[in-house]
Amino acid sequence: MRDSHGGHDRHGGRDTHARFDSHGRHDPLGARTATAESPDAAVPMRPGPVRRAVYLLSPIVHGLFGVLAVAGAAAMSEADLGPMAATVARLLYLSSALLSFFLTALIVTMRLRVRRGGALPALTIPLVYSTSPFTGALMLAGAYVSQLNGGAFAGGWAAMLLTTLSLVLLSRRSRS
Known part of the structure; x- marks a missing residue:
């Protein structure tokens, strides 16, 4: 046989x-391995429409958070915050934006590679899951620097949501 x-x-x-x-x-x-079953198996959730939605929306969400971080950086004015606080907040927002755009590009590149039949690099998925909370944390830190110096809490609530969801997914990924 x-x-x-x-x-x-x-x-x-x-x-x-x-x-x-x-x-x-x-x-x-x-x-079969999770990645061989379906592309959305990289998301540490039960198979179904929620897992598929998280998989499909992840690059869009990271891209939108990058745009939000750029808008937050643009909103920081030295007149409202002072020169030092405005510079620190701007740097935190821009660091968050760069990481968000990096993750967006990485996720899209990874998907295209897998769709074309290529192998998924071993460190790609752990890199996405471990870097994502930092993007939210940097944006949240920028929002707090702004708020503590009399400015707006620009993007702070969204950053809290991103950081929390990223940490939950990282925790689930670590346990599986």
Whole structure:
């Protein structure tokens, strides 16, 4: 008999090749890896419409947060905050924007590569999950610098939401 990989097996038709899950652990049931099943399996949630929506919206959300961070940086004025606080807030917002745009580009590039049949680099998904909370934290820090010096809390609530959701997904990813 031939096994599923085109070779002969010696165990009555059962596939005896070792299989591993998406984390490199032995998978005795022979389930396909998460990335081979569907592209949205990188999201640490149960399969379904919510996981698919998170997968589809992630580059859009990161891009929008980048735009929001640029708007926050533009809103910082030295007249309202003073020169030092305005500069610090601007740098925090711009750092958040750069990371957000980097993550957007990385996610889109990763998806295109997988869609074209290429292999997913091993560090890409952990990099996205570990960097995402920092983008929100930097924007939140910029909002607090602004607010504590008499300015607006520009993007602060959105940054709290992004940071919280990113940490929840990172936590779920770490446990799976």
